[in-house]
Amino acid sequence: MSAELKSPPERTSWAALRQAMVDNQLRTFSITDRAILDRMQSVPREMFIPSNQAAIAYSDRALVITDGGASRPMLPPMILGRMIQAARILPTDRILDVGGATGYSAAVLAGLGAEVVALECEASLTGKAAANLKISGIKNARAVTGPLAAGLAEAAPFDVIVVNGMIETVPDLLLAQLADGGRLVAIRRIQHDPTGRAGKAVQYERSGQAIGVKEIFDASAGVLPGFEAVTSFAF
Numbered sequence: 471m472s473a474e475l476k477s478p479p480e481r482t483s484w485a486a487l488r489q490a491m492v493d494n495q496l497r498t499f500s501i502t503d504r505a506i507l508d509r510m511q512s513v514p515r516e517m518f519i520p521s522n523q524a525a526i527a528y529s530d531r532a533l534v535i536t537d538g539g540a541s542r543p544m545l546p547p548m549i550l551g552r553m554i555q556a557a558r559i560l561p562t563d564r565i566l567d568v569g570g571a572t573g574y575s576a577a578v579l580a581g582l583g584a585e586v587v588a589l590e591c592e593a594s595l596t597g598k599a600a601a602n603l604k605i606s607g608i609k610n611a612r613a614v615t616g617p618l619a620a621g622l623a624e625a626a627p628f629d630v631i632v633v634n635g636m637i638e639t640v641p642d643l644l645l646a647q648l649a650d651g652g653r654l655v656a657i658r659r660i661q662h663d664p665t666g667r668a669g670k671a672v673q674y675e676r677s678g679q680a681i682g683v684k685e686i687f688d689a690s691a692g693v694l695p696g697f698e699a700v701t702s703f704a705f
Contacts (some may be wrong), residue, residue, distance in 0.1 A: 619698055
């Protein structure tokens with residue numbers, strides 16, 4: 471990923487584009503948490519995507535990050551922001567960021583909680599995330615490589631787990647890594663949808679041994695590796 475960025479549209483600064491994102495996307499999508507709005511206004515999203523896409527860094531649509539053979543969708547800012555709001559992050563929270571590609575979501579989360587671990591299954595994306603977090607001066611987030619659906623049991627429990635994409639199965643291994651009172655947010659695919667794209671952002675919450683789940687809003691995203699439904703065959 472090149473450090474050279476395409477300039478924003480003429481007479482428009484990156485800061486102005488971030489402000490427009492907050493005002494026209496986040497606020498209009500029921501994101502009211504002041505800490506989230508401030509954090510997403512301050513993190514330079516353009517630094518976390520390929521230079522040839524920087525001009526659309528603040529678009530309201532999903533971007534696809536590619537690096538060699540690795541490819542990962544990047545959630546639109548409004549979807550990510552509202553999922554983070556549903557996670558109800560506290561300044562003392564330890565956070566697992568699953569499938570965050572080159573580190574943008576981890577950078578946002580690092581300004582809201584105490585510690586962030588960014589988990590990627592593609593080593594090249596992990597490397598980019600680590601470099602981007604370092605360049606950004608973020609000291610309370612680190613990037614590791616491993617299977618997304620397996621989480622990071624050796625670093626558990628986590629107060630919050632953010633899954634940056636769609637899941638087709640219940641994320642049992644991740645839910646087992648939640649602390650008591652912990653929250654997990656993800657986009658769950660609607661079963662039997664003929665398009666295969668419809669989903670709901672959901673929030674799971676642990677209370678003792680029980681796990682509750684509630685739907686938050688309609689959303690769509692690419693299915694993350696390891697969260698695909700297992701196809702069964704009838705004979």
